[in-house]
Amino acid sequence: MQAVGTQRSRVWGARVLFLLPVSILFFFFFIYPFLFTIYTSFTSWRGIGSMKFNGLANYTKLLGDPTFRKALGNNVIWALSQGFIQVPLACLVAMILVRKPHFWRSLRTIYYLPNVISTVALAMVWVAIYNVEGPLNAILGALFGAEKRNWLGNPDTALFAVIFQTVIYIGYFMIILLASAMNIPRSLYEAAEIDGASTFQQELNITLPMLRGSLITTMTLAMAYGMRHFESTFLMTGGGPAYATTTMGIDLYLKMDALRYSEASTAGVFLILMGTVVITVLRKIFGSSDPMSEMAQ
């Protein structure tokens, strides 16, 4: 780019001009809020008036708050179930689809469909499905003669019910895993075939190790999403009954709604922190080098 280099200052002016809109938006909606959240978490502030520094008071208060502790525990359950049930299931489906059974393209497209539908709409459907007089009880009653349950209204079943419905979003992780499974060289399987390895052995000794990198990626994503879960639970139960399904995000919202702004900010700091913990811990356990990323280069 010799020709461009001669008009240095004009080019720099143009570069800055082109980066400016994104930088301004990024500053106001990512950097400033990030600093603001951390700052207000060390103050007592109720949305109006001055911010008084009060050290770690919000942190000790929040950690002693049974509602927040319940929320934190629920988020951990969310993260584990997403990472260790949702992702392995998605991986199993990807391993089936990569062998291109009939209709695999259509299946891939349909499995992802719920991810583009609004959570509000789907939450409404699930509330109806879980209703005492709803389809789920009707099916279970017809098949097993099971008693009718109030799935979302009972503290014993509510958390299970709100987590179970996430199975409809499995297509997201499946597509990522399927894409990298498709990148595995066919020659590896052909060689294994010649050596007499069964399909099961091939999956175990070729597919899974080759998917390692994408599995770590999807598990990290899934667990980070579990930590920041808000929407479908808020819409289905509002965090109830008796806080049985509350999450840090819901707790943050309710504290803010009660004008406890700096406590809400502190919950926000925990949300960011727990996401970071998930990412660092998974990196520490599994390391970041993997065959896939080497292949991608």
Added chain:
Amino acid sequence: MKHYYASAQIIANLLKWILLVSLLAVALLPLLWLLVSSLRTNLELQTNPFGWPEKLQWVNYAKALAMASLPRLLLNSVVVAASAVILNSIVTAMASFILSRERFRGRDVLYTVFTAGVLVPVISFMVPYFSFITKSGLYNTLLALVLVYTAVNIPVSIFLVTAFMKSIPRELEEASVIDGCGFFKRFSVIILPLSRSGLVTAATFCFIYSWNEFLMAMLLTSSIESRTIQLGIKFFTSQFITDYASMYAAVIITIIPSIVGYVFLHDKIIGGLTAGGVKG
């Protein structure tokens, strides 16, 4: 050759299809149930949660659309989502051009900072967003939502569009420089048209997010004039309290744009997800 495995193979095959079909059911049945329910009478819904409508009740859709607020809420959603998509496409195309085609110190740092935004849970920013939007006088305006949706999608869009622009061969650009194309011409005549596919992918993700978003809309707006359809079906359904069938019809109306968009653009969406996933 594999006689011993024949029966095991049949069982494995069977299990495979049971899994695939159950997941298909899980993905589709809720939507089908919603569609069928929106065409039944309330009496039918009460007596049996399943079953086909005796007669298709299209009147439910007429009733839903006749609800005072529904057309207005739909219009708001269209305006917000379209504006966010356009604004996001323009600003990320400009920034991605610099981040992918220009060479200068700090470029990769800047790219990392912008894309690292995806790691931050935006819901933890409820307090600052609310306070900032209120202070700037944007509370309860469509503009507030347009700005938030545009900004929240920047990390994903920058990631997708920059990756796409990087894949354009340098020779094309160099030839244009020799032909006397300046900075702006290189952007508008060479890079922008060649990046159309990447921009459409980013725009699709931005549209899906903006059309479906619920929390920020709830937080930053308070009246029908600036609320979106997602809040409408959550909060204004009190109008439907005894008329579930019409409520389901209203919900179907709100998800039609997503489904239509998906039918036409699912290859772009799947391609976009793949771009992120394979590289990890």
